[in-house]
Amino acid sequence: MSGQGTRVREGLIFERSSPGRVGYQLPRLEVPLVDPAVTLGGSLRGEIDGLPEVSEVDVVRHFTRLSKWNYSVDEGLYPLGSCTMKYNPRINEELARLPGFAHLHPLQPADQVQGALALMWELEQALLAITGMARVTLQPAAGAQGELTGMLMIRRALEKRGERRRVVLIPDSAHGTNPASAVFAGFEVLEIASTPEGTLDVEAVRRAVAKGGVAALMATVPNTLGVFEPAIGEVAQILHDDGAFLYLDGANLNAFVGIASPGKMGADALHINLHKTFSTPHGGGGPGAGPVAVSAALEPYLPIPTVEREGDGFVLSYDRPESIGKVRGFYGNFAMLVRALAYIRSLGGDGLRAMAEGAVLAANYVRKGLEGDYHLPYQRPTLHEVVFDDSRQKPFGVTNVDIAKRLLDYGFHAPTMSFPLIVHGAMMIEPTESESLGELDAFIHAMREIAREARETPEVVRQAPESTPVQRLDEVRAARSPVLRWRR
Amino acid sequence: MSGQGTRVREGLIFERSSPGRVGYQLPRLEVPLVDPAVTLGGSLRGEIDGLPEVSEVDVVRHFTRLSKWNYSVDEGLYPLGSCTMKYNPRINEELARLPGFAHLHPLQPADQVQGALALMWELEQALLAITGMARVTLQPAAGAQGELTGMLMIRRALEKRGERRRVVLIPDSAHGTNPASAVFAGFEVLEIASTPEGTLDVEAVRRAVAKGGVAALMATVPNTLGVFEPAIGEVAQILHDDGAFLYLDGANLNAFVGIASPGKMGADALHINLHKTFSTPHGGGGPGAGPVAVSAALEPYLPIPTVEREGDGFVLSYDRPESIGKVRGFYGNFAMLVRALAYIRSLGGDGLRAMAEGAVLAANYVRKGLEGDYHLPYQRPTLHEVVFDDSRQKPFGVTNVDIAKRLLDYGFHAPTMSFPLIVHGAMMIEPTESESLGELDAFIHAMREIAREARETPEVVRQAPESTPVQRLDEVRAARSPVLRWRR
Amino acid sequence: MHRYLAGEADRRAMLEAIGVASVEELFADIPAAVRVGELPLGPARSEDEVRREFWAYALRNTTPECAASFLGAGVYRHTVPAVADALLQRGEFFTAYTPYQPEVSQGTLQAIFEFQTFVCQLTEQDVANASLYDGATAVVEAVLLAGRVGGSRRRVVVAESLHPDYRRVLETYCSAQGMEVTPLPWDRAGMADVEALPRLVGEDVCAVVVQSPNVFGIVEPLAAVAEAARGCGALAVQAVAEATSLGLLVPGGRFGFDVVCGDLQAFGVPPAFGGPHVGFFAARERHLRQMPGRLVGETVDRAGRRAFVLTLATREQHIRRAKATSNICTNHGLVALYVAIVLSLLGKRGVRELAVASHSVAEFVKAGIGRSGKLALVFPGSPTYNEFLLRHDDPEGLLQRLRGQGILGGVPTTRLAPHLPPGVLIAATEQNTTDECLRLIAALEAVA
Amino acid sequence: MHRYLAGEADRRAMLEAIGVASVEELFADIPAAVRVGELPLGPARSEDEVRREFWAYALRNTTPECAASFLGAGVYRHTVPAVADALLQRGEFFTAYTPYQPEVSQGTLQAIFEFQTFVCQLTEQDVANASLYDGATAVVEAVLLAGRVGGSRRRVVVAESLHPDYRRVLETYCSAQGMEVTPLPWDRAGMADVEALPRLVGEDVCAVVVQSPNVFGIVEPLAAVAEAARGCGALAVQAVAEATSLGLLVPGGRFGFDVVCGDLQAFGVPPAFGGPHVGFFAARERHLRQMPGRLVGETVDRAGRRAFVLTLATREQHIRRAKATSNICTNHGLVALYVAIVLSLLGKRGVRELAVASHSVAEFVKAGIGRSGKLALVFPGSPTYNEFLLRHDDPEGLLQRLRGQGILGGVPTTRLAPHLPPGVLIAATEQNTTDECLRLIAALEAVA
Ligand SMILES: Cc1ncc(COP(=O)(O)O)c(C=O)c1O
Ligand SMILES: Cc1ncc(COP(=O)(O)O)c(C=O)c1O
16 A cells, blocks of 8 residues: 555565574474585685575565556556556466476476377467568567567678678668677668658668678668658668578567568567567566577577477487577476466467457557657657657657656656657657557556646656656766665 | 556446456367257256456456555454454465365265364374363364354253253353354343453343253353453353353463463353464455363264274264364364464464463553543453453543544554444454554554544544545445345 | 564563563463463464465366366356456555555455446446455345345345255245345246236335346346336345356346346456455445445545545444444455456446357357257246256256266256255356267267 | 356356357458367366376476575575565556556555665665566676677676676677677686786777676676776676675675676575566666666655656656567566565664675585685685685585485585586575585585
């Protein structure tokens, strides 16, 4: 409850500590207790300084109280653009916790894990149907790792051809992980400026490719303005004609599931953020999962192992001599795969298309509702998200950050701020298909009220938030003299 | 989070409704769809007016938001006297939900429910060990039903003897369910005034019994002042000498588990609120469970069925010709029995005693901490709870209700108000053994601050609460023109 | 040192502040004569050990999922939305208690207000309470209410087709109140014998109680029952054990029943070997002051905001004590919350669709059984919702044979009560697949 | 009409407001050439149907509970406090995202700050981040950090006793970075061959990586490794795959290791067929600006109240893009929260007691196996924590025979990597009962 008591600071768990309190009990040890000084000698450490001593109810209250300072999808619209903060169905949580999944050890013999392999196989098939690609690896832990995985496969394919192309083209509107992943895959990044319309500049791509040494282009469809890339097919053609590859950032797949397919766009690799399009929860930061779908050209280089049919059953196959190897331990974030497949089953083919339609509909409704009050720097049709800027509020001394903070007072999370970089003072709004009319209207109302406040009482917006558990923070102090852990 | 957004009213679920929204899906029906107009004719009703149309996320948000307006044990000390608001272990919730328990149908054949019967048997054995009685029925759904069950057994025992005793003695400090249950069991209640010390008046009992027609006395040990009844043995003797029975209200059992036993006190029947002493959650009002332990004298009258050993296994036995019959459907609140036994196992014998000690220690610590600021109307040693009154605050125009409301601002639940009836302006505080020093100190501090406020700024206390989701309610209006349901 | 208790340092600090050397001193008031030694309950167990013990119990049970189950007779298997349990497990709901302090209990209060609304909508009654223990005690409370309203009327006419457990519980309570139960037999259609009713009622009758659908699954002639009750000045009480039936069937409220009550378990509440489920109680406005249990009402706070509060508490034991309308205190509020969540999810369409689906599956099985010619219903042709009674002289034997084929074919009436016709009560819901239904039909034909 | 989507009326109202006749118009920008037809993914399923499908998958798996399990090799079975998952399931935690708006994310931020503190305490390092994907990628990040710090040094010396999956992942990343991996062999004791180390390191080496306990369960000579690394100007990196060992073993931090990293799965995180688990990364203060991943720092709000915030973000991809210290964005924060809860519950005593118990059980098994004389360890006499390597030429065959007796006897090294000596990695923890241990010992003797 929001009474003062829980609004009052809850100290750190270490500060709740009192000698002799415990929050656990271990099974009674029947075997002889070993004296670790004997068995481990000099490697034995003493008591660990600072660990807390708290009871079970201490822990429950501590984390329950902490939780109440969070905003979450379970409480309301969470328009964080590019993150697809949709509803996380509870049935998925229930299923992921079935002992047959949760307790499964990754190194059990193959005949004991047939259900898990079947599930992975089914998920791969579903993702293939959705993407129109040739194969999928479920191994990457998140989108960024998917990008890296895809780029490593491209690198390996080029190596196989004996080519040493080093340049990866990335539009200036791309997500930060794109250039970072390209670099960690051993490439150099050449940024491509977007057209005045905010889309991929085909001619710039053509020129860059013509210069030679281009390994791939990483594009996002729809792009980070929520706008479809009309020339994506042409760009693919340019790349392929040159022997380069097209990597698609699939973070925005929610906009077109069942409507268009990356395969038809000419993608050679694309990652799918299961924690976006396929509803696995964001967990306050993760874990997610970032399967990568590839064209036939890249199939030989998939990470090992892959799930393959064998007789009536399935095996984990390591028989892929050209593989890039492994990108993480074991086989992927399996419990996330369970949730994603459950979501796909729950919606079915038509439901998935309706999902994409719903997402696009909601974003356009928000666009319509706000374009009278906020400036829309790019005018092309909106798909699943819409990016405004703060240029109409700036004259009153109100920035996008102020608007975001004031939204918190209105009971909403803020949009994504200052991304894409091609928009100054950006506010990127992605409502998702989970929102129904009432919630969207309340959000639009709040945004319009803030626009009015920006004109009439700008200091209210600049001072916001006022009703949150804490007010604006001193971020400079945090960075200048970092305190990153508690000390007694 | 406590931002304005979630503090703002969340409407009724009916007010979220929008045509065509759904929050469910049923399995696809393969059998032919029946036309109920044909099969059911005139009994068929039309669409039910007013039921909501909402999506799954609507429901999640609605109830998540509602939950945030509650205070709960999971957030902090909940000193509601007589209710034993202790910590509810999560392991119990996990175990009660095992499919082998949760999905079990009560009318499955006996050989399919052996685990359930074994568990019930084990719980009975544990409760016998704790109470020192002869048998236990697990059937009653709560304490009040336990009382009724016990009193019905007493009634039946008297009938068997051919006696028509109609009077049940109940001290004026008793809980309201005691007289109510006695009346529903067909008795008349004679109230016994407590001694100036707040305890059972032995002489008054003796006089009442001497007048004849006394079927039983219902006593609470420790009584509702949190004080042990020193004469309980003597009272039992008086009753038994006369052929009357002693019913013990076991709501306060938490004070003396492992220290004293109702059996030795001479109890003939006592109910045990599993939702108090044995940690099953209070659920915002219930469900709980109210097993009744009886002496050998009452054993023949136990409700049917009982769990009995048969060979290697267990059976539900209906072979109890003198039984009072059944007091509810099936065999009791089984899922609560699971939790209670898990709790007993978790603590073990010594742990249960330590639990009682901890409860008594905490109450005495609170007593000590507050007796400088609040008036203690009865001075006998405190066991698990302590009752203050508001006589030191009254002169400032501050009542116990004001103090309770102000406590809410300090982030605590209020004590039990205006009970027992023998204390005017009562505040009954039961901290329970779950609380550790820090939480108790914070509570004591809050109470002392309020005492100071009552002296210095009484209007602050009288206006409280100010930081809760709503302020004081117009209760008169609610009762005068009752609105008990939503209408369009 | 235990995970549920305070620590050593805490204890020492408390003892010191109190000024005693040991906890034992605090118990000085308790005489030696009532003291006990060590409890023979073994040591404190870790979660791992408790899990091991309880998993073993759970594994010694066979759950209906392991078979094709057609068990009903008061407890029904319907869709269980994952959301409901997840929300109920929020600590704010399940670790709070009765909302005595409305300022910090609006969550529970509003949810109950919604629950009361749902119950009124389903039953077409004016007022509903915040829950009772179960269906059986709900019927008891209805009869006790009728007794209070009826003054000197001490007789209750109760349909013999009432669920036997409800009947047994009613008798337990009635006998203590000096109330007499007159059985109302069923007719050849398995319905309350409304022809006989005029002979059974009278000036001394305070209530007429029928269950619909009744224990045979048959829809009762509620209008006629209401009329007969009204005729003699008694209250009409409808019990409902299969609450999803309210999605299809006109409730007693429409016919002027004074009370419609029963159990809402069918709306996805886990069977849990019989409890906790949740009793409901809905009545006409005129009986409001005689209602048992808690009531939540709407009001405003000081700032004029809509808010909810426990109201009309002068009916209750903590205020009225010996004169209370019921002795209930702890109720089944959390299960009521659960049902409110389920009903929110189902909503207008779902409540009906669930009933239609369940009814359709049951009709499919009934028709299949009828077709063979080898098997017969006890009351063929009577309208049933999702349960019906197959005639069989040795129902336990029959069911035993079905079990061999992985089928829990139903509940033998012999297990329920001796006065019922021998046979098997077969319940089918939307949870039974067509394959299960076909297997049941075939197996019954084969072994009958 | 679907339970996860808005309703018909909602859609109509939106279309109208936007001013289009159908949703299709909104997709006008997408050319026909990339359009697809109906997805061949079947109809929308009810929860009941999805449950049926998934229960079927789950039942085709055999979980270790059904046997006496001694599987480890990177994933360990330890006590799983019920509280941890219950708290993690609060919607406020699991349905939020990266705490970009600290004013409404203090719950996540404070919990991560506590997590960072726990990791520093366990590792005796100065700073720790808010999680990485898993142990394997944590080692990668350490090496990449060393590469950045080391300038032109492009060689990494990596113990061959590193978990083979960690090694494989490291190689994948290194090859793209043009970094070369030099294997550091194990000596006769199964420990990193510190005698060989001086020959293997050099001016071109940026990091020396060892895992302790290593893949054989053996405690590595960390002090000597640190010294050798320091000697050549390389960073010393300790990997930890069995994090509960930190309750007993001196961590690399004490010996001046630059990075201690690995996986915290062992603290009660469900194995879940390999993930999600949680990578951790702790380092010396001097490497702070080169750390990968998110960092939460303490600060104050306008009113001067302590509060927490994401900090030093200029290291990260969303700011630094191509120059970021890592490409990680979504991390494993929820699992970090889970581990923070488990570590809070265990606390000072529990962290040690858990390690002692686990070590004791493993020592019991090891001693039992040694006693027979028929069985031998590959590295007898070397100090191990809770896992050790039994020598056997046909480990898969041996294990197959144990399975017949309900025993999952361990992980065959043949399954892990070809360069490991043939044998069975046997892990034992406090979850293994004495009975299970005795059965394993007896069975091994019988079939060996
Ligand atoms: C457009 C885009 N690309 C890539 C990513 C990286 O995905 P992940 O966070 O799953 O690593 C994101 C996620 O925030 C994104 O929005
Ligand atoms: C002293 C006492 N007796 C009896 C009861 C009734 O128990 P229950 O609420 O379980 O019906 C209570 C509960 O509040 C109580 O405090």
